[in-house]
Amino acid sequence: MSYKVQLSDQQIVFMIEEDETILEAALRQGHSLPYGCRNGICGSCKSKVVSGNIVYSDGIPEGLEQKDIEQGYAFLCQAKASCDLIIKARTVQTATELKIRQFPCRVTKCEKLNNDVIRLVLALPKTERLQFLAGQYINIVMQDGKRRSFSLASPPDQDQNLELHIRHYDGGLFSEYAFKDLAEKTLLRIEGPLGQFTLQESDRPIIMIAGGTGFAPIKSLIEYSLKNNHKRSIEFYWGARTVSDLYLNEVAETWSNNNDHIKYYPVLSEVDTLNDWTGKTGFVHDAVLKVHADLSGYDIYACGPPPMINAIVESFPKKGLNKDRLYSDSFEFAAN
Numbered sequence: 001m002s003y004k005v006q007l008s009d010q011q012i013v014f015m016i017e018e019d020e021t022i023l024e025a026a027l028r029q030g031h032s033l034p035y036g037c038r039n040g041i042c043g044s045c046k047s048k049v050v051s052g053n054i055v056y057s058d059g060i061p062e063g064l065e066q067k068d069i070e071q072g073y074a075f076l077c078q079a080k081a082s083c084d085l086i087i088k089a090r091t092v093q094t095a096t097e098l099k100i101r102q103f104p105c106r107v108t109k110c111e112k113l114n115n116d117v118i119r120l121v122l123a124l125p126k127t128e129r130l131q132f133l134a135g136q137y138i139n140i141v142m143q144d145g146k147r148r149s150f151s152l153a154s155p156p157d158q159d160q161n162l163e164l165h166i167r168h169y170d171g172g173l174f175s176e177y178a179f180k181d182l183a184e185k186t187l188l189r190i191e192g193p194l195g196q197f198t199l200q201e202s203d204r205p206i207i208m209i210a211g212g213t214g215f216a217p218i219k220s221l222i223e224y225s226l227k228n229n230h231k232r233s234i235e236f237y238w239g240a241r242t243v244s245d246l247y248l249n250e251v252a253e254t255w256s257n258n259n260d261h262i263k264y265y266p267v268l269s270e271v272d273t274l275n276d277w278t279g280k281t282g283f284v285h286d287a288v289l290k291v292h293a294d295l296s297g298y299d300i301y302a303c304g305p306p307p308m309i310n311a312i313v314e315s316f317p318k319k320g321l322n323k324d325r326l327y328s329d330s331f332e333f334a335a336n
């Protein structure tokens with residue numbers, strides 16, 4: 001049986017099944033309610049039930065106090081519906097509303113995707129979750145306190161198992177370690193969520209551009225929009241030197257093969273080694289400009305190395321792009 005949940009003060013209504021929590025139902029339907037542990041302890045999801053009855057199938061949450069219950073508050077990460085509900089809860093609209101926290105985590109996957117890129121999956125403790133928006137990044141906190149930043153490649157509903165794409169740089173403090181010594185079960189410390197490279201409300205078609213491992217936040221953004229059934233048109237251009245640098249090419253191809261509103265264009269810059277390549281060549285921002293003489297109707301999301309971002313910032317407004325509709329994340333590389 002399903003019920004209706006309305007968020008008072010907001011034009012938001014979503015459906016909830018009997019066996020899911022209010023938080024699960026909201027997140028599943030793309031409404032970002034605030035949360036922390038998702039275990040009934042931290043209280044980040046505490047909200048007032050204005051009308052209707054909730055049930056706790058696993059008992060009253062550990063962190064919920066009697067006086068809160070008497071005042072009509074509930075922990076939405078544990079509460080389920082037994083009828084239609086009206087809840088007074090705020091939604092997370094911007095990245096700055098999310099609290100930055102530190103977590104211990106364990107490496108559960110350390111897999112080479114090509115000669116230069118490793119996919120890491122970091123598992124948080126069972127009682128912890130990282131709430132983030134698609135496109136954000138985290139820091140890995142090294143033992144000496146230095147930080148290295150990596151975009152989250154997974155969508156926000158994977159809030160306990162976090163995927164990162166680590167590129168090898170000679171002399172890179174964390175990347176050298178990741179390629180030589182890092183193994184599954186290693187314990188790390190992270191902090192996040194960080195960054196404001198997130199999807200903004202609009203009806204305009206989107207052009208997404210990635211350079212190298214700039215693919216990671218684009219993957220998070222596209223997987224998030226697919227899970228939430230968004231139908232805005234997306235053209236995705238992925239710039240790389242050679243075919244092997246398109247380290248998850250089949251993932252991007254699947255997006256475009258299975259969804260009419262997504263188009264994928266890999267662009268290779270090292271023409272000497274192209275062999276039988278018949279796709280786009282040159283710099284990735286030039287490839288976009290060759291297709292689009294007028295960018296005035298688009299939103300642009302770009303993530304990659306500083307030269308790529310600088311070229312976009314420099315050239316796209318000359319083709320009509322409103323600068324306020326350019327969202328970018330520039331990978332700054334810091335060696336030791």
Ligand code: FES
Binds near residue numbers: 041063075076077
């Ligand atoms: S009590 Fe921590 S998220 Fe609900």
